Each structure stands twice: as structure tokens, then as C-alpha cells.
Amino acid sequence: xxxxxxxxxxxxxxxxxxxxxxxxxxxxxxxxxxxxxxxxxxxxxxxxxxxxxxxxxxxxxxxxxxxxxxxxxxxxxxxxxxxxxxxxxxxxxxxxxxxxxxxxxxxxxxxxxxxxxxxxxxxxxxxxxxxxxxxxxxxxxxxxxxxxxxxxxxxxxxxxxxxxxxxxxxxxxxxxxxxxxxxxxxxxxxxxxxxxxxxxxxxxxxxxxxxxxxxxxxxxxxxxxxxxxxxxxxxxxxxxxxxxxxxxxxxxxxxxxxxxxxxxxxxxxx
Amino acid sequence: xxxxxxxxxxxxxxxxxxxxxxxxxxxxxxxxxxxxxxxxxxxxxxxxxxxxxxxxxxxxxxxxxxxxxxxxxxxxxxxxxxxxxxxxxxxxxxxxxxxxxxxxxxxxxxxxxxxxxxxxxxxxxxxxxxxxxxxxxxxxxxxxxxxxxxxxxxxxxxxxxxxxxxxxxxxxxxxxxxxxxxxxxxxxxxxxxxxxxxxxxxxxxxxxxxxxxxxxxxxxxxxxxxxxxxxxxxxxxxxxxxxxxxxxxxxxxxxxxxxxxxxxxxxxxxxxxxxxxxxxxxxxxxxxxxxxxxxxxxxxxxxxx
Numbered sequence: 020x021x022x023x024x025x026x027x028x029x030x031x032x033x034x035x036x037x038x039x040x041x042x043x044x045x046x047x048x049x050x051x052x053x054x055x056x057x058x059x060x061x062x063x064x065x066x067x068x069x070x071x072x073x074x075x076x077x078x079x080x081x082x083x084x085x086x087x088x089x090x091x092x093x094x095x096x097x098x099x100x101x102x103x104x105x106x107x108x109x110x111x112x113x114x115x116x117x118x119x120x121x122x123x124x125x126x127x128x129x130x131x132x133x134x135x136x137x138x139x140x141x142x143x144x145x146x147x148x149x150x151x152x153x154x155x156x157x158x159x160x161x162x163x164x165x166x167x168x169x170x171x172x173x174x175x176x177x178x179x180x181x182x183x184x185x186x187x188x189x190x191x192x193x194x195x196x197x198x199x200x201x202x203x204x205x206x207x208x209x210x211x212x213x214x215x216x217x218x219x220x221x222x223x224x225x226x227x228x229x230x231x232x233x234x235x236x237x238x239x240x241x242x243x244x245x246x247x248x249x250x251x252x253x254x255x256x257x258x259x260x261x262x263x264x265x266x267x268x269x270x271x272x273x274x275x276x277x278x279x280x281x282x283x284x285x286x287x288x289x
Numbered sequence: 290x291x292x293x294x295x296x297x298x299x300x301x302x303x304x305x306x307x308x309x310x311x312x313x314x315x316x317x318x319x320x321x322x323x324x325x326x327x328x329x330x331x332x333x334x335x336x337x338x339x340x341x342x343x344x345x346x347x348x349x350x351x352x353x354x355x356x357x358x359x360x361x362x363x364x365x366x367x368x369x370x371x372x373x374x375x376x377x378x379x380x381x382x383x384x385x386x387x388x389x390x391x392x393x394x395x396x397x398x399x400x401x402x403x404x405x406x407x408x409x410x411x412x413x414x415x416x417x418x419x420x421x422x423x424x425x426x427x428x429x430x431x432x433x434x435x436x437x438x439x440x441x442x443x444x445x446x447x448x449x450x451x452x453x454x455x456x457x458x459x460x461x462x463x464x465x466x467x468x469x470x471x472x473x474x475x476x477x478x479x480x481x482x483x484x485x486x487x488x489x490x491x492x493x494x495x496x497x498x499x500x501x502x503x504x505x506x507x508x509x510x511x512x513x514x515x516x517x518x519x520x521x522x523x524x525x526x527x528x529x530x531x532x533x534x535x536x537x538x539x540x541x542x543x544x545x546x547x548x549x550x551x552x553x554x555x556x557x558x559x560x561x562x563x564x565x566x567x568x569x570x571x572x573x574x575x576x577x578x579x580x581x582x583x584x585x586x587x588x589x590x591x592x593x594x
Binding site: 136164 | 310311313314315316317318320321322324325326328329330331332333335336339346392395396398400401402405406407408409410411412413415416417418419420422423424426427428433435438467524528530531534535549552553556557562565566569570572573576577580
């Protein structure tokens, strides 16, 4: 084994530099505002102060926004897992008329940027009376081309023999799918769930456009608006940030071992 | 007669027998196809029609042909926004690859604390643009921000960062890199792990040094990952909106107004739906050209081998 210290000499400071803003966010969320604004600056609170959290959780609609986002994200994840794994399996294994056309049509949508879709989608939702409702926030997240592609690639990488054995034993397609294929797809489903969770939880531009009233805000829209209104109450802002961010970090840490494996089969090799 | 009846029956029977796989197939793919294609092709066509009209977001207008497209060519604000977007992309895209690749190479070695490093470098990627923006405003605040306190401690003058027109765009690039360099790292790591070990060993046995192995074997093997990342990061850069919205809102002195932010202002604050759609389509075409050029370049590069 060659010497490791040159690597550590670069990676250690860099990693700490990357983590520092988040650590500082966590520390200041427990600091009273007077200490955050003190000069010379303090790097550690004199005592653990929950003032920021208390303010966020009681004085604002924050818990409501949190609930809204939780609902939107849950619908997005469940719908993604169901629709994308069904479609991914269909495209990977079943033969039927129009399969090629449907797959190309789905993949073509990747090219169309959100910005092109925003204005007409807003108009459609307005005409349906869905603007300013939570369903407006989750409709674009029901299924994505990325999800279908990811699941299709995964199912293509599975050996067919298991499914054929189950078919010979008299299991129908849906039975094979639920009893044989899905249990094997756990790593891909975990990756898809985390990516969808991330996307739906962090989405900003679409809920910003589709939702106007404070009680229907999602967390990201609420955070941004709230930051504008309270721009010196840093402990409350940081507490809000911590609560909005840590569920994601937790999800990532739990699922991170699946990421790299999934990326290498999902076809980055062109 | 009997033969006729038989062929007739067979002709009718054939679709009936094959109906089941059709239904099963569409049962599996139908719902997702309907949602994805319906929410994208239909609005995309509508946006194209809108871009040829002078509709207000709240009330329909009339057909104006290519007027919106002509207008956008002489719009000085859009030109400024395009310039900001280009400057941002030119710094952000190569920056993320140049930082990401060496880190991935280092993380691909069997060193201690690898999981710790990887987690630290990737975690900012999951933080939302809203939280990142609030955090950036806090840390980089000219008066109270910790970065200026640290700079003052080191004897460096306090900086304006996001509130200084000459620094704001550059600061946004740095904040974006912090939040997104995790992606190139992970993609390159995955690609590095796919390089066949025999290939590297063969090069070493042939007497190639570390630098030579990297240039002759590793880099060409990483090419598909690089092409993917260039396209992905360029699209990301051209579509920059969230971070601008949550930090500068295009200020100070419009120095950070980028194309999508301008589009948002036009369509959803000034309600110019037709003009906004035209700007969106122009951006779409530019994105297609850039991605196409990157793919074409990649193909051409592969051809000799």
C-alpha cells in the first residue's frame, strides 16, 4: 500500500469545507439571535436555545407547509413506484403493438424543458380550477420519463429464467410481477424512491407558480417567502432550514449504498 | 364452403387470440405513458401556439405570427440575461467537471475515511435551492456573515458577495458548485469502477507510468460519463432559476438576471404569456443545439477507434 497522506491532505480540508456551511446552519439554529449578531462573532452558543425552533413551529404556518410537502412527496413517491415500475416492466418484457412508439414518446419528453411546459400547464390547471390546490403541486410528479427508463434498464438486467419458471408454474403476468420481479427490484425501487423524494420535496419553481395562498404553500415556497419577511431572524431561518433539510440527508444516508450500483447499470455508458 | 368458413374464422380468430397480450402490455405501460406524454407533448404544442400569439396570462389575445420571436431578438434585457446565463455556464460546467474528476479519482483509491469524504462532498447536493439560498444569504451577508468575519480575522477586506454587482454572479457559481459537485463525483466514481482492471494492469505491465495510464486508458474510458455530464450540467446551467430566486432575485443592478428568471418575470409577474412562451422555445432550441453538438462531437471522437 502506497502512502495515503497526499490524498488526505486534499480530501480532508475539502470535505470539511463542504460540510462547514451545514454544520454552521445546525449550530446557529440553536443560538439565540443576539449571539448570532454579536461582535466579535461566536462560533458556539452559550447554551442550547430552542427559540428559533419554537418561533418557526408556533408563529408561522411552517408545520402546515411541512405537512403539505409531506403529502405531496408521499403521493409522488408512491405513484412513481407504482406507475414507473409497471411501465418499466412492460417496456422491458412484454410484446405488444405500439410499444416502440410509446417508449420513444416517453423518452422524447426528456428533451422538453420545464420552462416550455410551465405556461400552458398553468393555464390548463387554471381552467380546471386546480390552481392554488395541493393537487397542482403533485401532478407533474406522478411519473417521469427518468423513472420509467431507470426501471426498464433494471428489469432488462434481470435474468428471464426466474420469471419463466414462475410462468410455467401457472403464475400470470401480474402475479409474476408482484411475487417474483418486484422483490428483486428493491435496490432500483429504493433509488427511484429517493430521487423522487428529493425532486418532489425540493421542487420550487412549479409550486411557486401554481400556489398562491399561504396555507397551501409547500415547504420550499414557504421557506423562501418566510426568509424575505424575516431576514434578520437568523436562528428561526436556520431552524426552518434544518427541519426542511434533515429528512433528505437521512434518506440519502440510508439509501446511499444503492446509488452508485444503480448509476452504473442505468446506462451512463451510452 | 367449409374452407371459406375456416379461413373466415381464422381471420377473425387471430386478433382475438392476440388481444390479451395487447391489453396486458398497455395495462402495464398505459398509465405512465398517459401521464408523462399527456403532461408534456400537449402543453409543448400549446406553448408553441402561444408563442405565436400575444396572449396575456389572464386573458386570450390574438395571433401575431413571429412577432414575439422578432421582439426577443431586439430585447436588450433578454440579451443581458443571455449574457449572464452564458457567463454562468462557461464557469459552472467546466468547473464542476474539473473539481469532480480529481475528487472521484482520489475516492476511487482504497483509502481510509472514504465513506466520510464521499458523504461530506455529496450531502450539499440533496439540500434544496431554497435552503441553500437562505444559507448563502446568511453566511455571505456583507455585515453579519461568518465568511466576512473569517476574512476580517485573516486581514482581508470585507466583501459584498451576493450584494456586489461585480461579484454576485461569480458568487452564485461558487454556491452552485458547492451544491452540485456531488453529481459529477458520483457519476465519475461509478464510471471508474466500471473500467476493466485488466486494461489498467496491461498498460502498467507495458511500462506506462501513472500519468500515461491516466491519459491513455482512464480518460478515454471515462468519455461516455464526461459526455453525459457535459450535457446534463449544461442543461442545468442554462435552466438556472431556483438559486437566483432564493438569493438575489436578479439583483443587484440586474447583474444576476438569467434567462429563466427573466422568463418567469415576463410570464408570471408581467403576465406576458405569449412572449414568455417564445423565450422558452428559444431556450429549448438552444438547449437542443448544445446537446446535439456535444453528442456529435462525442461520436466523431469515437469514430477512429
